[in-house]
Amino acid sequence: MTVDWQPTAEIATLHERARLLGEVRAFFAERGVWEVETPVLGHGGSTDVQLASLSCEAATPAGRERLWLQTSPEFHMKRLLAAGSGPIFQIARSVRDGEVGGRHNLEFSMLEWYRPGLDLEGLIAETAALIRRVLSSDPGPVRCRRYRELFRDYLALDPFREPLTGLRRLAAERGGLDMAQAPRDACLDLLMSFVIEPQLGWEGIDVVQDYPASQAALARRHRDPEDGEWVASRFEAYRQGLELANGYDELTDAEEQRARFDEDNAERRAQGLPEVDVDRRLLAALEAGLPAGSGVALGLDRLIQLALAKASVAEVMAFATPRA
Amino acid sequence: MANYSTNEFKGGLKVMLDGDPCAILENDYVKPGKGQAFNRVKLRNLMTGRVGERTFKSGDSLEGADVLELDMEYLYTDGDMWYFMQTDGSFEQYAVEKKALGDTDKWLKEQVVYTVTLWDDKAIVVSAPNFIELEVTETDPGLKGDTAQGGSKPATLSSGAVVRVPLFINQGEVLKVDTRTGEYVSRA
Numbered sequence: 469m470t471v472d473w474q475p476t477a478e479i480a481t482l483h484e485r486a487r488l489l490g491e492v493r494a495f496f497a498e499r500g501v502w503e504v505e506t507p508v509l510g511h512g513g514s515t516d517v518q519l520a521s522l523s524c525e526a527a528t529p530a531g532r533e534r535l536w537l538q539t540s541p542e543f544h545m546k547r548l549l550a551a552g553s554g555p556i557f558q559i560a561r562s563v564r565d566g567e568v569g570g571r572h573n574l575e576f577s578m579l580e581w582y583r584p585g586l587d588l589e590g591l592i593a594e595t596a597a598l599i600r601r602v603l604s605s606d607p608g609p610v611r612c613r614r615y616r617e618l619f620r621d622y623l624a625l626d627p628f629r630e631p632l633t634g635l636r637r638l639a640a641e642r643g644g645l646d647m648a649q650a651p652r653d654a655c656l657d658l659l660m661s662f663v664i665e666p667q668l669g670w671e672g673i674d675v676v677q678d679y680p681a682s683q684a685a686l687a688r689r690h691r692d693p694e695d696g697e698w699v700a701s702r703f704e705a706y707r708q709g710l711e712l713a714n715g716y717d718e719l720t721d722a723e724e725q726r727a728r729f730d731e732d733n734a735e736r737r738a739q740g741l742p743e744v745d746v747d748r749r750l751l752a753a754l755e756a757g758l759p760a761g762s763g764v765a766l767g768l769d770r771l772i773q774l775a776l777a778k779a780s781v782a783e784v785m786a787f788a789t790p791r792a
Numbered sequence: 793m794a795n796y797s798t799n800e801f802k803g804g805l806k807v808m809l810d811g812d813p814c815a816i817l818e819n820d821y822v823k824p825g826k827g828q829a830f831n832r833v834k835l836r837n838l839m840t841g842r843v844g845e846r847t848f849k850s851g852d853s854l855e856g857a858d859v860l861e862l863d864m865e866y867l868y869t870d871g872d873m874w875y876f877m878q879t880d881g882s883f884e885q886y887a888v889e890k891k892a893l894g895d896t897d898k899w900l901k902e903q904v905v906y907t908v909t910l911w912d913d914k915a916i917v918v919s920a921p922n923f924i925e926l927e928v929t930e931t932d933p934g935l936k937g938d939t940a941q942g943g944s945k946p947a948t949l950s951s952g953a954v955v956r957v958p959l960f961i962n963q964g965e966v967l968k969v970d971t972r973t974g975e976y977v978s979r980a
Contacts, residue, residue, distance in 0.1 A: 518827055566799040566829075566850060569821035643830065643847045654849065657827035662847075665824065685826045704825045714825040 476788040485772055485784055488602050489559065492579060492768070495601050499594075501555040501581055506544030508561060509535040512747025514542075515732035516685065520565035521744050536745065537563040540578050540765055542686065543750040546718070549582055549761070550753035557581035559768060570780040571710060574789040577768040584761035588677075588701055588717045591762040595705055595713050596673050598766070603775050607707055608672030615679050615699070616692070619656075622664050627656050628680065628697050635659075653682050669706035677703045686725070687716035705766075712771055715764035722754035793856035798831040798848050806838070806859035809846065813838045813857035813911045821850070838909060838917055841894075857911060864908045866900055874900070876908055876915070888915040896920045898953040899971045920971040925980040926950050927966050934962040944976075 475482070493503065513521040513536030522537045538544070541560035548556055562578040579598075583591055596610040619627040623638065632652055639655040640647040642662055647655055668674040681689045684700035692699045701717035719725055729746045736743050769781040782788035796807060801819040808814070814835040823829035829850035836843045838859065848854075864876035864886065873887040874897075886908060890897070892915050896906065899920040909917040931947035944956040947967075955969055957976045966980040 516826070518823070518829060567821055567823070568799070568819070572821050572823075644845075645830075645847045645849070650849075654828040657824050658830060658847075660827075661822050661824045661830065679826075683826055711825045 472791055474791070475786045476782040476791050477784050477786055481776055481778070481784055482786055484776055488772055488775060491601055492559070492598070495598055496557045496581065499555075501557045501583070502553075504545065504548060504553070504556045504558050506538075506541045506548070506558060506560065508538055508563070510538055510544065510747065511745060512536060512543060512750065513744040514539040515729045515736070515744045515746060517732055517735045517739065517741065520567075520741075522563055522565050534745065539564050541580050542763070542765070543747045545580060545582055545763070546750060546758055547753040549584060550756050550758045555581070555583050568789070570782075571770060571773075573769070573781050573785060574792075576781065576785075579766040579768040579771075580763065582718075582761060582763035584759040586762050588703060588715065588762050591715050591764055592675050592677075592703055592705075595715060595764050595766065596675070599673055599705065599707065599712060599771060602771050603707075607669075610673045610675060611671075612675045612677055612703075614677050616694075618664050618668075618676060619659070622667065623659060627659075628692075653680070656680065656683075665706065665711060666709040669708050669710065674706045675703050676706065679704075684719075685716070686719050686728075688719050690717075707771075707774055710770050710774065711767070712774075713764050713766040715762060717762050718758065718760075720754060720758040720760055722751050725754055726751055793858055795853040795855055797853040798833075798850050801831065801833060806857040807835075807854040808857045809835060809837075809854060812840070813859050813916070815859075817843065822847075823850075838911065841917070858913075860910045862908050862910060863905050865905050866902055868902065869900075874918075876906065876918070879905055886910070886915050888918055892916050893918050896971075898951055899924055899926075899969075900951050901926060922970065922972055923968055923977065924951075924971055925966050925968050926953070928957070928961060928963050931957065931961060931963055934960045947976075 513523065519539045521539055523534055525532055526535050540562050541558050545556060545558060558580050560578045560580060561575055563575045567574065600607060616627055619625055635652060635655040636647045636650055639650065639658040643658045678692060678699040679702055681698035681700055687700045687702035689698050690701050703715045704711055705713040733743045769784055772784045773781050776784060778784050796805060801816050803817055805816045806813055807816060814837050816833060816835055818834040820832045821829060822832050831848045831850055832845060833848060834843060834845050863879045865879055867875040867877055873889065874893055876886050876888060878884045896918045901924065904924060907919040908915050926949040928947045929950050932945050943959050945959055946954050947957040947961060948954050955974055955976050968977040968980045970977055
């Protein structure tokens with residue numbers, strides 16, 4: 469007899485999940501960060517070459533239009549910030565095509581929050597505090613480490629200076645695949661995900677900072693104090709080899725943002741990937757003025773998975789996609 | 793055959809890898825917070841039976857393998873080839889080489905249904921049913937009354953396999969055997 473109507477999480481786990489959602493809401497209420505809800509379907513989508521957006525056609529007051537399922541609530545939340553919302557958070561259902569596996573599900577709960585006026589250091593501290601609040605046991609100390617340092621420690625190379633041929637050779641060797649044509653960032657991504665990440669966050673919460681400028685996404689860039697190399701002002705937080713959160717010192721420059729959207733779509737054309745409609749309303753909001761500040765997106769299902777010591781995100785979701 | 797992209801990979805899909813047909817067992821998605829995603833894929837090489845792991849850049853594709861698994865009844869051997877017949881009513885026969893037969897040769901019995909894996913319509917693997925009933929053709933005489941005691945002895949079965957059996961088993965008896973472990977289960 470088939471049991472595939474059953475939830476992928478046990479009912480007791482879902483009870484626990486509900487309790488943890490309450491903790492998250494209490495955490496933000498105590499800090500004066502208020503909860504918002506923004507659309508799942510938008511006229512613009514994420515142009516990020518590494519994200520696959522799903523779109524659909526639907527009847528709207530403007531007729532039949534193409535709408536994008538949001539890969540994160542970022543654009544809408546930034547528009548709220550530009551409109552003067554102040555600090556906000558959201559637990560947003562986000563959808564990313566092709567993301568399937570033990571730590572991924574097609575749709576998932578993104579905990580995203582924005583802190584106008586707060587710098588990255590302040591946000592890192594708050595992210596660690598949130599993680600501690602949700603994990604039932606003390607995870608240990610927070611350790612901040614620079615991207616560059618990690619590559620030096622774990623791979624004995626400088627990710628900014630190592631010649632591309634050397635990176636490709638090492639990535640091919642560690643990943644067991646052909647990387648002969650791979651761009652620099654793909655090699656670094658492979659080494660990061662296959663060699664470094666699994667070793668992070670076992671003695672506490674590891675926070676990685678100062679990513680290569682080419683991996684800035686929607687973060688500002690600043691110069692590395694060591695040698696003036698441009699780096700991205702963003703961080704990722706890891707616990708037990710799992711990437712939990714991705715924080716940015718948010719880009720507020722509309723021109724720079726427009727250029728990055730265009731670069732993304734040019735790269736999409738070059739790779740034969742579908743182009744994504746740019747969120748022109750986000751650009752307009754940036755032009756009107758986004759308050760300086762930081763924001764972070766945290767994979768809530770993963771954090772709950774760790775808190776409840778489960779083996780996969782499916783075990784903390786009522787119905788993971790195969791049973792949806 | 794069609795090409796399959798990493799996001800179409802799923803357990804059971806048959807693809808070509810390094811010239812051999814392989815079955816995908818597991819497909820896991822690995823991605824740093826931002827950036828290039830990879831798929832770590834566990835596959836079984838259908839020619840060698842070996843299971844291995846390979847990594848692909850997400851979006852890479854592999855050619856599908858024209859692989860079918862069919863139920864077939866074992867008919868006979870001419871010493872050179874082993875002949876099987878489809879059980880779907882088509883009575884189509886396939887000649888199987890020794891190499892494809894592999895270890896299954898010691899579990900062959902006429903009229904028993906085996907799973908034959910075909911690649912481009914050629915048999916590459918023959919798997920025995922999990923349990924099979926075979927007659928003991930040779931073993932030391934049974935010890936009367938010794939039905940509860942431990943201890944075992946070798947017995948040669950009609951298919952040629954040698955299994956450990958309890959001391960009370962006699963020549964001519966039919967036994968149920970687990971072909972995966974080569975262990976005696978019970979009298980049939």
